Amino acid sequence: MSESTEPVAASPSPSLKDMWLITIGHGLTHWYPATFYMLLPVIGQELGLSYTETGMLITFQYMASTISNVPGGMLVDTVGKKGLLMALSLFWVGFPYLFMNFTSTYWMLLLCISLVGIGNNLWHPTAIPALSQRYPERRGFVLSVHGMGAHAGDALAPLAIGAMLALFTWRQIVVLNIVPGVIIALLIVIMLRNSSLDLKKQKARAGEEKQGQTVKEYFNGLKGLVQNRSLVLISTSSAFRSMTQNALLTFLPLYLAHELDFSPLWVGSGIFLLQMGGFIAAPISGYLSDKWGRKKVLTTSMTVSAVILIAMAAFGKSPLFIVFIAVLGFFLYAVRPVMQAWLMESSPPKMAGTSIGILFGMQSLGQSVSPLLGGIISDKFGLFAAFYFVAGTIIIANLLIWFAPQEESSTGNHHSIST
Numbered sequence: 001m002s003e004s005t006e007p008v009a010a011s012p013s014p015s016l017k018d019m020w021l022i023t024i025g026h027g028l029t030h031w032y033p034a035t036f037y038m039l040l041p042v043i044g045q046e047l048g049l050s051y052t053e054t055g056m057l058i059t060f061q062y063m064a065s066t067i068s069n070v071p072g073g074m075l076v077d078t079v080g081k082k083g084l085l086m087a088l089s090l091f092w093v094g095f096p097y098l099f100m101n102f103t104s105t106y107w108m109l110l111l112c113i114s115l116v117g118i119g120n121n122l123w124h125p126t127a128i129p130a131l132s133q134r135y136p137e138r139r140g141f142v143l144s145v146h147g148m149g150a151h152a153g154d155a156l157a158p159l160a161i162g163a164m165l166a167l168f169t170w171r172q173i174v175v176l177n178i179v180p181g182v183i184i185a186l187l188i189v190i191m192l193r194n195s196s197l198d199l200k201k202q203k204a205r206a207g208e209e210k211q212g213q214t215v216k217e218y219f220n221g222l223k224g225l226v227q228n229r230s231l232v233l234i235s236t237s238s239a240f241r242s243m244t245q246n247a248l249l250t251f252l253p254l255y256l257a258h259e260l261d262f263s264p265l266w267v268g269s270g271i272f273l274l275q276m277g278g279f280i281a282a283p284i285s286g287y288l289s290d291k292w293g294r295k296k297v298l299t300t301s302m303t304v305s306a307v308i309l310i311a312m313a314a315f316g317k318s319p320l321f322i323v324f325i326a327v328l329g330f331f332l333y334a335v336r337p338v339m340q341a342w343l344m345e346s347s348p349p350k351m352a353g354t355s356i357g358i359l360f361g362m363q364s365l366g367q368s369v370s371p372l373l374g375g376i377i378s379d380k381f382g383l384f385a386a387f388y389f390v391a392g393t394i395i396i397a398n399l400l401i402w403f404a405p406q407e408e409s410s411t412g413n414h415h416s417i418s419t
Contacts, residue, residue, distance in 0.1 A: 016135075016142075017191070018131075018134065018191070018192060019131060019134075019135065019142050019145060019146070020145075021184075021187060021188060021191055021192070022086065022127050022130070022131060022146060022149075022188070023145055023146050023148065023149040024149060024184055025086060025090050025123070025127070025149070025184050025185075025188055026123065026127060026146050026147075026149035026150055026153070027149035027150065027152045027153035028090060028093070028094070028153060028180060028181055028184055029089065029090065029093050029119075029120050029123045029150075029153070030149070030150045030151075030152075030153030030154050030157075031153035031154075031156070031157045031180075032093045032094055032097065032116060032120070032157075032177070032181070033061070033116060033120060034153060034154050034157035034158060034161075035097075035157050035161050035173075035174075035177060036113065036116070037158070038157065038158050038161040038162060038165070039161065039165075039170045039173065039174070040054060040057070042165065042170045043100075043109070043170055046170075047104075047105075047106060047109070049106065053106060056110070057109065057110060057113050058113075059368065060110055060113060060114050060117070061113045061114060061116060061117040062117065062364050062367055062368045063114075063117075063368065064114040064115075064117035064118050065117040065118070065120065065121045065360070065364040066361055066364035066365055066368065068117070068118040068121045068122070069121045069124075069125070069357040069358070069360045069361035069364065070354065070357045070358060070361050071357070072118075072121055072122040072124075072125045072126075072353070072357050073125035073353040073354035073355070073356055073357025073358065074218065074353070074354055074357070075122070075125075075353070076122075076125045076126050076129065076352075076353030076354075076357075077218055077221075077350060077351055077352070077353040077354050078218050082126050082127075082129070082130040082192075083130075083188055083189060083192030084189060085122060085126045086123065086126050086127055086130070086188050086192070087185040087186070087188045087189045088119075088122065088185075089119050089120070089122035089123040089126060090119075090123070090181050090184055090185040090188065091119075091181060091182065091185045092115065092118065092119025092122065093116055093119040093120050093123070093181065094177065094178045094180075094181030094182065095115075095119075095178060095181075096112040096113070096115040096116050096119070097112070097116075097174040097175075097177050097178055098174065098175060098178050099112050100112050100171075100174045101171045101174050101175050121357075121360055121364070124356050124357075124359075124360050125352075125353040125354070125356040125357040125360070126353065127146065128143060128146070128340050128344065128352075128356045129344065129349075129352030129353050129355075129356060131143060131146055132340075132341070132344035132352065133349060133352070137290075138290060139290065139341045139344060139345070140285075140286040140287065140288075140289035140290040140294070140337065140338060140341040141283060141286040141287045141290055142286070143286060143337040143338075143340050143341045143344075144282040144283045144284075144285055144286025144287070144337040144338075145282065145283055145286070146337065147278075147282040147286075147333070147336055147337040147340075148279050148282045148283065151275045151276070151278045151279035151282065151333065152279060154275050155272055155275040155276060155279065158268060158271075158272075159268075159272075161173065162268075164176075217350070218350075218351075218354075221348060221350055221351045221354075222351070222354065224348070224351075225347070225348070225351050225354060225355065225358075228346060228347070229404070229405060230342070230343070230346035230404055230405050231343065231346060231347060231355055231358065233400050233401070233403055233404040234339055234342055234343050234346065234359070234400075234401070234404060235343070235358050235359045235362040236362060236400055237339070237396075237397045237398075237400035237401050237404070238336075238339050238359055238362055238363050238366075238397070239362040239363055239365055239366035240366060240393045240394070240396045240397035240400065241302070241332075241335055241336075241339075241363075241366075241393070241394060241397040242362075242363040242364075242366035242367045242370075243366040243367070243369065243370035243373075243390075243393040244305070244309075244332065244370070244390050244393045244394040244397065245332065245333075245367070246366070246367040246370050246371060247370040247371055247373070247374040247386065247389065247390050247393070248274075248328075248332075248390050249271070249274075250370075250371040250374060250375075251371075251374055251378065251383060251386040251387075251390075252270065252271070252274070252325070253267050253270070253271060254383060255316070255383045255386070255387075256270050258383065259316065259317075259383055260316075260317070260321065270322060270325050273322065273325050273326040273329060274325050274326070274328065274329035275329060275333075276326070276329065277325075277326045277327065277328065277329025277330035277331075277332075277333065278329045278330065278332065278333025278334070278336075279333075280330060281329070281330040281331065281333055281334035282333065282334065282336075282337055284334070285297055285301065285334035285335070285337065285338055286337050286338065286341070289338045289341060289342075290341075294338050294339075294341060294342035294345075295342075295401060295404065297334070297338050298335055298338055298339065298342075298398075298401050299398055299401055299402065301331045301332070301334045301335050301338075302331075302335060302394050302395075302397055302398035302401070303398060304331045305328060305331045305332045305335075305394050306391045306394045306395050306398065308324055308327055308328045308331065309328065309387050309388075309390050309391035309394065310387070310388065310391050311324060312324045312325075312328070312387050313384050313385075313387035313388050313391070316384055316387070332394070339359070340356070340359070342404075343355055343356065343359055344356075346405075370393065373389065374386045374389055374390070377389050
């Protein structure tokens with residue numbers, strides 16, 4: 001492999017154009033689920049859904065996400081056509097909304113939202129390895145920018161859909177909503193295809209093999225992957241961090257509304273502040289992790305997050321609570337892209353999609369159980385106790401990172417995105 005590094009090292013740094021396009025696509029994969037949260041009360045009222053049926057919709061979405069992550073990673077690692085698979089994912093996330101327009105039964109709605117969950121989790125095992133391999137020297141920064149797309153989609157969709165509901169019915173909105181997804185999917189196919197064609201001669205000089213692999217090769221690689229200590233500890237830590245995040249998103253609005261008597265506008269503003277804190281933190285944490293190392297940034301961010309959560313529980317009635325929310329968003333969401341970058345450095349390039357599939361599968365599992373556990377604790381001890389529970393999950397996540405092997409320097413030299 002040593003002879004393959006020289007041509008790549010001598011080549012100019014790849015343009016960031018692909019990074020921005022993929023980031024926009026990532027924003028849309030979060031825009032669509034965030035849209036559904038806004039439409040859910042209207043849909044539930046029209047279809048006469050109970051709270052249990054409404055909650056089951058979200059549970060099924062997470063279950064579909066959990067089940068589809070690892071097969072999605074396997075598809076990416078065996079097929080290898082990342083540009084095409086990203087476009088397919090984006091189309092798959094948006095297209096079920098067209099079928100929602102014709103929905104008149106609960107079970108059809110359940111099927112549609114499950115399809116959204118499956119399509120959404122084909123994106124990450126495709127896009128994250130693609131960016132990681134194309135920009136190996138700036139892996140933390142690039143994946144952090146990619147993460148900014150998620151925060152933008154999560155933060156802007158509620159504002160946009162809330163305004164659209166004043167002008168359109170929910171059925172009209174779900175039809176209009178597929179247009180941006182189709183446009184970006186087409187751009188990804190065209191532009192990333194052109195990008196890979198530009199690099200075809202470089203790949204030939206470097207002796208780079210095709211990105212796909214046979215099923216036999218894949219399962220040989222899988223054996224080594226399940227024994228990868230870094231993968232196990234990072235993925236498990238990420239599951240606990242996701243428990244922190246989803247429990248917070250579940251109980252923070254309840255606390256703001258029930259304990260602090262905030263109006264819906266101010267509750268929405270609080271969640272917006274949380275997401276914007278993460279939006280600002282993402283490129284900073286990615287850049288610093290490239291310079292200082294992944295473990296140092298992760299342990300610092302999670303330690304500060306735990307301290308803030310404990311302070312929120314202890315001083316919940318203080319006017320500083322809103323400030324705590326913004327600062328918490330900064331440190332809590334700073335962790336996500338750094339974990340992804342570290343995982344990519346710890347995984348064989350041919351198994352990168354499966355590694356991300358495992359990571360996001362573990363995250364979905366954590367996200368599915370934390371609201372239930374937090375609800376049981378809150379019913380027994382009060383909403384304040386939910387913040388102590390959330391702080392406990394981030395502390396466990398931090399301890400797992402302490403035991404992870406020290407990361408190695410980036411050695412990736414695959415700069416192309418296959419279509």
